[in-house]
Amino acid sequence: MPLAYGFIDYGGPDVQRFLDVPAPEPRQGEVLVEVRAAGVNPVDWKVRAGMHRAFLPLSLPAILGREVAGTVVGTGPGVTGLAAGDAVFGSTVGGSGGYAELAVLPADRAARMPDGLSFTDAAALPIAAGTAYEGLATLAPAAGRTLLILGAGGGVGAVAAQLAAMDGVRVVGTASGAKRAFVESLGATAVAYDHDGVGDRLRELLPGGADTVLDLVGGDALHGVAGVLTAGTRVLTVAAEETAARFGARPLSRTGDPGTLSALAELVAAGKLDPCVRRVFPLAAAAEALALVEDGHVTGKVVLDVTTS
Structure with a gap:
């Protein structure tokens, strides 16, 4: 067997x-x-x-x-x-x-x-990278605009940061202080969520608010970054339905489309994306x-x- x-x-x-x-x-x-x-x-x-x-x-x-x-x-x-x-x-x-x-x-x-x-x-690639790819397709952050990733040090966040940066998006990612170097190697500006003053640091980096947010942490994470969420901020989240509704967020999901997987595979094979x-x-x-x-x-x-x- x-x-x-x-x-x-x-x-x-x-x-x-x-x-x-x-x-x-x-x-x-x-x-x-x-x-x-x-x-x-x-x-x-x-x-x-x-x-x-x-x-x-x-x-x-x-x-x-x-x-x-x-x-x-x-x-x-x-x-x-x-x-x-x-x-x-x-x-x-x-x-x-x-x-x-x-x-x-x-x-x-x-x-x-x-x-x-x-x-x-x-x-x-199928779950983490696939979720990142399809989440960014839904958020559609434009070149020159901002994307805030909550939980940028994990499998989904790491791929999302690279894909967005590849398209000219300015990426800010929260992660533990121990992951700062890793997150910044992905093309993002790292903000340590386990240090004091996270909200102040985010407002300093994003004075006009975040254009798009990818919340991969859930729980109360969106409450902690409420200071950079504006009426025009588009948000995808893994948080509970009640929390998502409070911030006008949409749930993050994955379709499993093989076209998504093929696109990711080609990027990795070409050396453009690190899984x-x-x-x-x-x-x-x-x-x-x-x-x-x-x-x-x-x-x-x-x-x-x-x-x-």
């Missing part, structure tokens, strides 16, 4: 373990992939904790992980355009996790990997990798290399 890591019940890290599960089989419109690398994301531990069970029901035990890169080894009925041997990446189907040697992807949402893109970098993979663990150390992400202070992206033990 293929090696897989997941959880046997909803709860904390104590319910995680390697699972003895049969190899998945691709159904209509799906492809079976031999996983070479899998992305590790905050959504993974939230799924394990049961936070998403209302809209993502799972049969337990379940495999962790939602984004992979690998090689097609089988196709389900109705699949055209992809065949065994093709290198692809994308988000797994519901119920098929990515922390495994084999995973299932929807064929119509699996993107081909261009030459020059590594499996490790490809596995970092910011900063830690790579073998599948055998999946618990350690997820713990690092769950702690909430990781810089950039964490990826599992499924080909190493």
Whole structure:
């Protein structure tokens, strides 16, 4: 049986373990992939904790992980355009996790990997980078205007900062003081949220207010930057619906469009975009990798290399 890591019940890290599960089989419109690398994301531990069970029901035990890169080894009925041997990446189907040697992807949402893109970098793109790309498409910050990113040091924020700066947008990003150098390497001006005077510093940098805001922190983060939000500021947020409504914000979401993934892959392959993979663990150390992400202070992206033990 293929090696897989997941959880046997909803709860904390104590319910995680390697699972003895049969190899998945691709159904209509799906492809079976031999996983070479899998992305590790905050959504993974939230799924394990049961936070998403209302809209993502799972049969337990379940495999962790939602984004992979690998090689097609089988196709389900109705699949055209992809065949065994093709290198692809994308988000797994519901119920098929990515922390495994084999995973299932929807064929119509699996993107081909261009030459020059590594499996490790490809596995970092579907969720975090895809969310960043589509979030910026919605906000549409114009060249010369300002974008404030709350939580610029994480996987989504790091890609969003680079993409916006690439388009001539002036980017200001909040992050912990320890991530200042990292955030500024992305082309953004860093503001430490764990230091006093954050509001004053933001008003100093953005005296006319922020044109656009990408809130990747949620909670009360928007309250803390209210001083640079104007009637014309466009805001996307991961905050709760009530908070979003209070600030006239729209929810941040991701479609999984393979066109988005292909565009990102080409940028990375061309050396124009850094997916910011900063830690790579073998599948055998999946618990350690997820713990690092769950702690909430990781810089950039964490990826599992499924080909190493």
